[in-house]
Amino acid sequence: MVTVDITCDLMDEDETGYVWTFLHEARDPSLIEPGALVVAGDEDAPAIAEVIDIVEKPAGKIVHLRILPGVIEDYEALITRAVTSAS
Amino acid sequence: MGQVERQELRPILRAESVPADGIVVVRGGPTSLARVLSHAQRTHDAFVLDGQPIWGISVFCALDDLGGASLDSLLRRFASYRVVHLPRVSDLREAGFELLPTFGRPHYTVTLSGPDRAEALLAALGKAEPNPYHERRPGRR
Numbered sequence: 001m002v003t004v005d006i007t008c009d010l011m012d013e014d015e016t017g018y019v020w021t022f023l024h025e026a027r028d029p030s031l032i033e034p035g036a037l038v039v040a041g042d043e044d045a046p047a048i049a050e051v052i053d054i055v056e057k058p059a060g061k062i063v064h065l066r067i068l069p070g071v072i073e074d075y076e077a078l079i080t081r082a083v084t085s086a087s
Numbered sequence: 088m089g090q091v092e093r094q095e096l097r098p099i100l101r102a103e104s105v106p107a108d109g110i111v112v113v114r115g116g117p118t119s120l121a122r123v124l125s126h127a128q129r130t131h132d133a134f135v136l137d138g139q140p141i142w143g144i145s146v147f148c149a150l151d152d153l154g155g156a157s158l159d160s161l162l163r164r165f166a167s168y169r170v171v172h173l174p175r176v177s178d179l180r181e182a183g184f185e186l187l188p189t190f191g192r193p194h195y196t197v198t199l200s201g202p203d204r205a206e207a208l209l210a211a212l213g214k215a216e217p218n219p220y221h222e223r224r225p226g227r228r
Contacts, residue, residue: 058092
């Protein structure tokens with residue numbers, strides 16, 4: 001089970017070319033700041049994403065996300081390998 | 088309570104002809120009625136078209152045989168989806184849905200006249216199929 005930091009549709013891109021969603025979709029908005037790595041999407045399709053920016057738009061605060069390549073298990077494997085190698 | 092302002096989509100639409108009926112549409116899955124409604128609501132909360140409320144969900148069309156707008160490239164790009172819906176443009180059109188060429192090619196917004204059309208859109212998207220790029224990858228041990 002994956003805990004998603006910010007819910008979004010991974011296909012929702014806007015004029016910036018980044019995925020967008022509302023800041024109020026974040027589980028904990030304090031986690032969402034430019035440069036942060038977060039889990040975005042939903043439980044069925046989570047992805048690692050970099051927060052690019054938070055912009056004020058007429059409808060509310062919009063978060064832009066750069067979805068990193070691959071699937072979340074790739075990152076899990078990377079961390080496991082790195083931690084195991086270091087010990 | 089005042090009306091919430093939303094971003095106008097018209098200036099953002101790409102000037103290009105509508106995709107041919109045989110073009111494959113990529114939509115990440117699994118999709119459910121709740122998901123279609125949720126995504127369509129987010130679009131509704133952020134955008135208008137010609138000043139009017141709009142409901143819609145994002146899709147990508149496999150417009151080219153090679154490159155970033157090819158089916159293979161899109162499936163790889165959306166590897167986070169273990170399954171995808173791959174209807175043809177004609178499947179959506181015949182069910183009464185339009186594809187707006189929004190933002191960067193090959194992104195489109197499938198528009199609904201309202202949330203009551205979500206179930207019909209879900210049916211038009213068809214059965215979800217495995218995404219071949221959501222699988223064990225090199226370097227994952």
